[in-house]
Amino acid sequence: MNGYGGKILLINLTNGAILTEFLGPEFAKQWIGGRGFAAKFLYDAAGKGIDPLGPENAVVIAAGPLSGTFVPAAGRVHFAAKSPETGGYGDSNMGGHLAAEMKYAGFDAIIITGKSQKPSYIFIENGRVEVRSANYLWGRSAIEAEKMLKENLGDEFQIAAIGPAGEKCVSFACISHDFGRQAGRTGIGAIFGSKNIKAIAIRGTKSIPIADMDGMIVKGKEIFAACKNSSELKHWQKYGTPGVTTWVNSAGALPVRNFQTEYLEEGIEDLSAETMRREIVIHNKACFSCPMACGKYSKVNIDGLDFYVEGPEYETIALCGSNCGFTDIKDVAYANWLCDQYGLDTISTGGVIAFAIECFEKGILTKKETNNKELRWGDRETFRYLVEKIIYKNENDFLGNLLAGGVRSASQILGKGSEDFAIHVKGLELSGYGIRHAIGMMGSYITCDVGGHHSRSWAITFDEQVGRGLITGKAERDIYLQHVRPMFDMLGVCRLQWVELELELEHYPQILKTITGIDYSVDDLLKISEKVYNLTRAFWFREVEGFGRKYDTVPGRFLKEPVPTGPTKGKIITEEQISQFLSQYYKLRGWDENGKPTKEKLKELDLDFLIPDLY
Amino acid sequence: MFKFGKDEVKCSGCRACELICALHNKKECNPKEAFIKISGNFPEPGGYDMKILRGCTLCGECIRICPTGAVFEKPVKEAQ
Ligand code: SF4
Ligand code: SF4
Numbered sequence: 200m201n202g203y204g205g206k207i208l209l210i211n212l213t214n215g216a217i218l219t220e221f222l223g224p225e226f227a228k229q230w231i232g233g234r235g236f237a238a239k240f241l242y243d244a245a246g247k248g249i250d251p252l253g254p255e256n257a258v259v260i261a262a263g264p265l266s267g268t269f270v271p272a273a274g275r276v277h278f279a280a281k282s283p284e285t286g287g288y289g290d291s292n293m294g295g296h297l298a299a300e301m302k303y304a305g306f307d308a309i310i311i312t313g314k315s316q317k318p319s320y321i322f323i324e325n326g327r328v329e330v331r332s333a334n335y336l337w338g339r340s341a342i343e344a345e346k347m348l349k350e351n352l353g354d355e356f357q358i359a360a361i362g363p364a365g366e367k368c369v370s371f372a373c374i375s376h377d378f379g380r381q382a383g384r385t386g387i388g389a390i391f392g393s394k395n396i397k398a399i400a401i402r403g404t405k406s407i408p409i410a411d412m413d414g415m416i417v418k419g420k421e422i423f424a425a426c427k428n429s430s431e432l433k434h435w436q437k438y439g440t441p442g443v444t445t446w447v448n449s450a451g452a453l454p455v456r457n458f459q460t461e462y463l464e465e466g467i468e469d470l471s472a473e474t475m476r477r478e479i480v481i482h483n484k485a486c487f488s489c490p491m492a493c494g495k496y497s498k499v500n501i502d503g504l505d506f507y508v509e510g511p512e513y514e515t516i517a518l519c520g521s522n523c524g525f526t527d528i529k530d531v532a533y534a535n536w537l538c539d540q541y542g543l544d545t546i547s548t549g550g551v552i553a554f555a556i557e558c559f560e561k562g563i564l565t566k567k568e569t570n571n572k573e574l575r576w577g578d579r580e581t582f583r584y585l586v587e588k589i590i591y592k593n594e595n596d597f598l599g600n601l602l603a604g605g606v607r608s609a610s611q612i613l614g615k616g617s618e619d620f621a622i623h624v625k626g627l628e629l630s631g632y633g634i635r636h637a638i639g640m641m642g643s644y645i646t647c648d649v650g651g652h653h654s655r656s657w658a659i660t661f662d663e664q665v666g667r668g669l670i671t672g673k674a675e676r677d678i679y680l681q682h683v684r685p686m687f688d689m690l691g692v693c694r695l696q697w698v699e700l701e702l703e704l705e706h707y708p709q710i711l712k713t714i715t716g717i718d719y720s721v722d723d724l725l726k727i728s729e730k731v732y733n734l735t736r737a738f739w740f741r742e743v744e745g746f747g748r749k750y751d752t753v754p755g756r757f758l759k760e761p762v763p764t765g766p767t768k769g770k771i772i773t774e775e776q777i778s779q780f781l782s783q784y785y786k787l788r789g790w791d792e793n794g795k796p797t798k799e800k801l802k803e804l805d806l807d808f809l810i811p812d813l814y
Numbered sequence: 815m816f817k818f819g820k821d822e823v824k825c826s827g828c829r830a831c832e833l834i835c836a837l838h839n840k841k842e843c844n845p846k847e848a849f850i851k852i853s854g855n856f857p858e859p860g861g862y863d864m865k866i867l868r869g870c871t872l873c874g875e876c877i878r879i880c881p882t883g884a885v886f887e888k889p890v891k892e893a894q
Contacts, residue, residue: 269837303844342857354853355846378856406842416837423879436882482860485828490881492826496860507857
């Protein structure tokens, strides 16, 4: 099948069954690939009401039809599972070289269910698939495990591995790949750990069948040239995502000390992209076929020791940096290094540690729980202590277990008003944008289908353009972004060339046609993206008792405490704003007042099979 | 005719050069078929090695696609 690896790999770890199925052309047309495949396979494979960390949960890894082909940044792979952190639909999209390698091995998706009896890793070389012992890798850092697997198997193998956090089923453990790329969000690493899977190693020597090879090369060169001609390219190559740090701060939207405020009065220069480039970056590092190379490889020397880390990228600077009180890029790089070694999502980890420090500040956690340790803002030792508490927790360890569940569960256990400053949406810690004066960005978070994350919609620039406090037009914009951005996740390419280099959307169906031979318009693709968004919404309704409108909301802090400093000083979100926004949003989406897709909407999107689950 | 110039410090490891080489010279959509080989030195010390392999047709496709100028053309007289 042109454009595809052509096969789906099903691995049941409980009984050791390894099956290969051919990808059906009709299925491929309906769900495109990547996020589309992942969401659909997950919906079908993980039955209603399962324990996310139980053997019944599935983890789906999916590449898209553009992955591994001649398109700029064709290296995105999608992971999906029922999230141990939120209890709802979870997914995470990752760059690097894994998606391409899956395709070269002939696989568009890998669906892993069951549980291996012993620590194992999955070995895939073209059609040869084995579940092998990972005894020698268990307990190793994610980076070390990748290095050892490459040494043993060969450098051409692409590896996705977990660290000790995944092994211990920490709810915000990530998947790590290419020495610094992660599928960070929603705790997919914990699912690997719960299945006793340390890693996947893949190598493929096949060629992806291309419908019109010459056409793809011509069109591909045109898109590469468009990237090179963009005036933004050089800036991105030099700074990567940290290029936005000072802008976000000047807009009064940078999370500072657990979102207590949204502006850093002092020290922003020391967190800036310019300082980072000058002081710590040693090399640019790109994903597969990407001209932008937003990955910045850094080296810091702390107390006489060298630490090598990819990053920090913007979200890490925001969450592990200013949100934890750090104002030195070297400290952030060190925090990043710790997370990468242990296999923790930097966004959630920054949120969790900031929450713990604030609890300590308010006397909700005391020295009794911290072995006499003082938890302080901007303190490397505090960060390291808490990370290691989370990783090396044993059954009797209150603090480690408390934090390993994320801020929602921790605040439910602690009470005493900590719920208000547990900064999450639907159980997922917020990424790097303050939203007390940014209705579009607020909407992005509260309607995101994995919880508090910006990947589906990133509307803060739109807020700036049209008026941040304005409600009108925001729901429409969020919905548009929620269809466009995940479209890239379906195709298996990065969206940043569209977002930042301003490539035209039309390029994508055009090159997709040369690769698959199938004619889609941008609107066709967006319609499928809308279908996937409704499917993931349905997943929440199926899995979470009483799910609906009340889940689409912000942390209490944003409703009760005006921003105390900076350009957004005095701003706050009101219930009325949320309500107005949601009513507009649901109406535009064809969802009812409780946020549930109507039967009519489901039928319109060919999602009739969801009706019995929802009605 | 030209000779290759390499500037490994600039290379970001994107492998666009490998992919276009395999596509152009072998009609294969897999960078393993390329006559140029990029390999990373991670986690330490970082950075990439670039190698031109036997079989290179000197078509220059890799040079034209490279987004960073890490592979480039050196006039023959200047090359050592
Ligand atoms: S010049 Fe050589 S290495 Fe470069 S694309 Fe052509 S054949 Fe490949
Ligand atoms: S030489 Fe150029 S095209 Fe090849 S990997 Fe390095 S940066 Fe990419």
